[in-house]
Amino acid sequence: METIRSRLKLVKQAEPVRLRRRTSQLYSREDARHLGTGVWRVALCSVAFRLANCFLVQTSFVPDEYWQSLEVAHHMVFKYGHLTWEWKAGIRGFSYPLVFAFMYKILALMNCDSVYLLIWLPRITQALLAAFADVKLFYLVQTLENSHVSKWTFFCQLCSWFTWYCCTRTLTNSMEATLTTLALFYYPLPGSTTHSSKKYLTLVALAVIVRPTALIVWFPLLIHHFWQEDNKLRFITHHVIPVGALTLMSSTLIDCLFYNKWTLVQFNFLKLNVLHGVADFYGSHPWHWYLTQGFPAVIGPHLPLFLHGCTLASKRYRVLLVAVVWTVLVYSCLPHKEFRFIYPVLPICMLFSGISLAKLKTWRRVAAYGLLGTNLLAALYTGLIHQRGALDVTGRLQMLCDTAIASAAPQPDLLFLMPCHSTPFYSHVHCPIKMRFLECPPDLGDEGYSDEAEQFFAEPLRWLGLSFPSRSSLPTHLVLFDSLEKEISPFLEGNKFVRTATIFHTHFPEGRVGGYILIYERHPETDRTHYSDP
Template identity: 75%
Template sequence: MENIRSRLKFGNKVEDVKLRKRKSQLYSKEDESSLNDGVLRARVVVFCVLLRLINCFLVQTSFVPDEYWQSLEVSHRMVFKYGYLTWEWKEGLRGFSYPLLFACIYKILYSINYDSVFLLIWLPRIIQAVLAAFADIKFFYLIQTLQSPDVAKWTFFCHLCSWFSWFCCTRTLSNSMETTLTCLALFYFPLPESKTHSSKKYLTLVALAVIIRPTALIVWFPLLMYHFCQEEDKLRLITHNYIPLGAVAVVLSTVIDCIFYEKLTLVQFNFLKFNIFHGVADFYGSHPWHWYLTQGFPVVIGPHLPLFLHGCSLAFKKYKILLVSIVWTVLVYSLLPHKEFRFIYPVLPFCMFFCGISLARLKAWRRAAALVLLVSNLSAALYTGLVHQRGTLDVMSHIQTLCDTSSTQSPPDVLFLMPCHSTPLYSHVHCPINMRFLECPPDLGEEGYIDEADIFYDDPLHWLRTSFPYKSSLPTHLVLFDVLEAEISVFLNGSSFARTAEIFHTHFPEGRVGGSVFIYERH
């Protein structure tokens, strides 16, 4: 009996040892998997930050005036107390929340005496690049939880190689911040099979996006309705999330705007009143209803378009709500007369879900397709970021040198004879020299309305002769596109102006915008 008992004990000990061994192997595999996952995520973080910083410094061209006139120019005036505000700020159409971010950066630089032109221009863009990288990282984490490793890899690849994201994400545009916040909010949104859902977090980010750009509500309206329909406790969602967070966002933005406007100003109401009910946006151009379908969306999504269409047929059921949001956004903006590429930029990350699924499904062809995708997007990104429309920024470096003019010379007086808001202004010069440009506010029904730019281009010589009847009133420098030179050559020669600089702008001159920018100086 004792032998039997001893054998049983020995057998139990052996089993215990084997069990412990199996457990230790299992734990070691879990630890190894966790370690590998941590290393992968750390690499993704470093890669995304480095990529967006490189992206930032390889975008040296201009896109639209709003990237300066609705952000950096406003921030510069907030901190340094000189500059120019466009008509939107005088009418209370724009909120100060977004410029306030850069104004804080400017204030810090000013307080430590590091407010150089280089830092004033590039530090806001670096901040924008880091935020874009953070959104990229969250996008990667999200697709990891929703898709297989293979599909997640190709989806992230599609996201990072988008030429339009490269072109826009590091710019100081409210649309860029709107897209960044939308991408971050998507991480916490209750997508099917999502493991990162947090109603308060995603709604807070959506509220911030709406504060910065009220039209963000267009993108998020179908998503909010989807969440409401899916939620079991609808009353709690409304009373604990929708109403409180919405109210805080409205109050916060209103307080900020009232402080800087120095009066009660409801920016969201003014924005709707002027742009929707009064149709002021039409003043800046209108397009046919199908423009987004035939031009806007194909250009924004670029070479990804075939993959997107293929991916929609494969993943329609799983990501139906994202497709609904894309279609809804394009349709709503199609109803508005004034259209721009950047307006639909926030739905671009949604499109990448479908592109990634398509690319992963190609299997034998996907490496070749990925190479074509990378080369075509990279070519477009580098050309638009380094070559196309760079003259209006480069010219400001020449103007900035006028700040160093000795006191014995007459103070610089620069006149920009270009379509209004073609260049930035004091945010890229940072000294209070006299600079003027042709103004073009919309007709708001006021008496004596004048569109200075249109009057000038109707008869440039007449405008110049009547505006400067005496030599003493002439500016010291003129900045113009090359297409205007022949038309005002008589004035230039008769007023002793000589060309001192020629700066490349674009290979595709159009209308009033020429291929080069000229600087003329009076001798």
């Protein structure tokens, strides 16, 4: 009897525990359901936003977004085009262009390889990857902080004018920034519940394959993880070495296949850019450029919030702040500097900006509206107006190709009298017409080296006279900036070249880059009517 009573007592005591467990399970399921719904909303919002972002960026930024990706992919699939000196020197890897080449090949097999799809499909892919990175950033901050901070971080990420300007472009820097954000989601930050060493190391390795300089951003983060790891030997042997070896072998195999010889791209990149200082050929800046111009311009109106967020963030984010400072300082030591080089640290900066906005109370609404308004103006201007002529002119040239094919007329022969790589090439024309531009490879010690672009701009009329001694050798069309027009006007008039298009490029012409791009056509028999873009 006593035994029965004791058992009943134990059952009664256990009931509340079971009830609490069931209640806890119900609450956790409900929280997971709400969390899942919230993530889907964020995902749909981000995808819609980045697709709009993609189609509202209609300007050019730097030549690499075409010449190191789409032009290479076009050459791989369609077997015509131009590969720059980097591919001849073996300092670029084929892994990244191979992604776009795969798309181009599918389009070609389906007989759907229109210029429109060749241009926009890679950019739509970049936009979807950028949206995926936005969602991961939101979810990461939600697990580290709370939904309040994650919403404001997401707001800051979407507001960033430079992210808008870059994330949908086919730049290696854009892919590097996307992969860095995805890797941070799995990085072992204190309090993170999504930690996976293999996943984040794989993403870091892919970023390094796409652009070797990605290792600069991740160096302090990798050192910090190694220092915090309890079993350091296991971390090296079970994670770092297998992931690094597999990705390096895969990329090397791809490069050897397309170079048709043994090529270690990462070594060639280091040798030419660091040991031989080839990057200096494209310009140098003072050591403080990133501190006084580069970083403030890239982070834009977020800068006060970022600085405020750095003072509020907990110690667990210190390693992220170190990564930002380290990256800016390392790039400051290199002579050649560009805004896009520090783009991969921008998502990290958005975390600190989000923390700042979440902590603000009285001034939060003013700060949010100010952030939105200033970034919106910069994003729309740089995305729709500034340097759009480089893309608009290729559309006009593609029409020339269509006209020649439809009328069975002689194929156009185009010469770009512009700073080298000023416009996209066959990836945006997709027609095997004859096109030529002024080349400007750096001096790699080759015999007979010459910088064609430098020789032309030093004495344009003399260069034209030597290059085209007879009228039969003249091109049918010339493409040039308006800043050059007056200087070569004797050549244009003497050889019956008539301006047929005036295309707006920028409100801020600088040096050899003019405000308008001009197309001249040689038509000795009859004058052509001049027209301008509205």
